[in-house]
Amino acid sequence: MSSTTGPGTAVSGSRGPHLPDFPWDSLARQTDTAKSHPDGIVNLSVGTPVDPVPANLQRALSAAADQPGYPATHGTPELREAAVAALHRRYGITGLAPEAVLPTIGTKELVAWLPTLLGIRPGDVVAIPELAYPTYEVGARIAGAEVVRLAPGELPPAGTALLWLNSPSNPTGQVLDARQLADSVRRAREIGAVVASDECYLALGWDTEPVSVLHPSVCSDFRGVLAAHSLSKSSNLAGYRAGFITGDPDLVGRLLELRKHAGMIVPRPVQEAVTAALRDDEHVRAQRELYAARRALLRPALEAAGFRIDHSQAGLYLWATRGDDAWQTVDWLAQRGILVAPGTFYGPAGDRHVRIALTATDERIAAAAKRLAE
Known part of the structure; x- marks a missing residue:
């Protein structure tokens, strides 16, 4: 460590x-x-x-161009329902409620601001992988927290408030199996830490099939667990800034209230493109x-x-x-x-x-x- x-x-x-x-x-x-x-x-x-950008996603975006009013921070019901259905079809995730889906302005802003939105403060510890996307550390520093890097297989120390998982990994492409993910969730719950799993590359398994932290083989309930998903890689929507977070409905609810106050809202045309992307696996x-x-x-x-x-x-x-x-x-x-x-x-x-x-x-x-x- x-x-x-x-x-x-x-x-x-x-x-x-x-x-x-x-x-x-x-x-x-x-x-x-x-x-x-x-x-x-x-x-x-x-x-x-x-x-x-796939043509059907472009059409969904342009069809919603005449939207003079403010979009919903929570996203449309159709987007949230499409996310739940896509996670079930693509990754075998069950038990999610649409209310526990929250669209985000891409996932980088989510990663950078999640520690602050979760109430992490100076003196708290954020644990990240030994080799990790740099914004995990940046987000912890914005909140004033201490950062601890964990070697592969190492569990977070007592005092950790937030544990970042990333499988498949950026940069290494390493994949954590269900047992490794379950061990991390179990340890985080023992010490009262939130687990945030960055699953932006989940659709791109080559030599093995990645598994979500929300899969039934990892945890039977979503208490204290969040998963972040991006459409930048799987749907070529990096320019749309399209992502979402899901998992523990109580944590998602807390994030929703804060994001309402802060004006962290995905534009409505982008929400329509996200909905179309989540409905189409081809x-x-x-x-x-x-x-x-x-x-x-x-x-x-x-x-x-x-x-x-x-x-x-x-x-x-x-x-x-x-x-x-x-x-x-x-x-x-x-x-x-x-x-x-x-x-x-x-x-x-x-x-x-x-x-x-x-x-x-x-x-x-x-x-x-x-x-x-x-």
């Missing part, structure tokens, strides 16, 4: 928390190097979708096949170039190493016109790995594979 700097110290001239620099700003030099390649950059450093399958094909091309090309791929059983990334310092590997790839993210963006334990995204067009993925073979 490792600890990150605890309650945020004041920034000079302000009373706000001291936040780390935005990680991707530090890739400016490598970006310029990659852009100088004669065939242009292959940007695999971020998980930004590049494929078109576009999710089609997008999954695109990512599977890109993965099948890029992974062996990396391995042939001397990389080892660790974990990466699911999700949108390949967690790769050549045994070198992460930044040396970033430079090596940038010289070949390929931009990736150093593993250190996700925690000190990533200092020998890079995260390589599958979110590029077929043509750019093929270009990267060709360069790796040269």
Whole structure:
């Protein structure tokens, strides 16, 4: 178990928390190097979708364009019912009530503000994975909490108020099985912590089938457990800022009341697009096949170039190493016109790995594979 700097110290001239620099700003030099390649950059450093928004989702958005009134913070009943039905069809989740679904403005804002909305304060502990999406730490710092990073299989210490789970993992693609998830939920309940499971990549299992923390094999009731879902990856709706949180109805109710006061409302046209996306599984399958094909091309090309791929059983990334310092590997790839993210963006334990995204067009993925073979 490792600890990150605890309650945020004041920034000079302000009373706000001291936040780390935005990680991707530090890739400016490598970006310029990659852009100088004669065939242009292959940007695999971020998980930004590049494929078109499905036509039926675009139609749902535009059909609701004439909405002069304020939308409901809780979302339409149709959206919430569609979410419950989709989670049952796609992931076998049972027992959810539509009232326990709350749409969010994407999931990044949810991750960043969840500790504050849950009432976490200075002196509280937020436990996050050893290698984790940076916004888990940022959200804890905004609330002034102490951050503890947990090694794989490690359970949160006493005093933890919020435990973040992320399976499939960003950045590693590691998948926690039902027993591991259940152990985390059980421990969190013992110490009075809320479990928040980031399940943005749940639809993208490759070597194994991911399971939700809300699945009956993990917990028989949703007390103290929340799951966050994004439509950015599965439905290419990153530009729409479309997500939702569900689970414990009491916790969701508390979040709803706070979000009403704070004006955290998903626009009504986006709510209609979300509803359409949740009702349609075919576009999710089609997008999954695109990512599977890109993965099948890029992974062996990396391995042939001397990389080892660790974990990466699911999700949108390949967690790769050549045994070198992460930044040396970033430079090596940038010289070949390929931009990736150093593993250190996700925690000190990533200092020998890079995260390589599958979110590029077929043509750019093929270009990267060709360069790796040269």
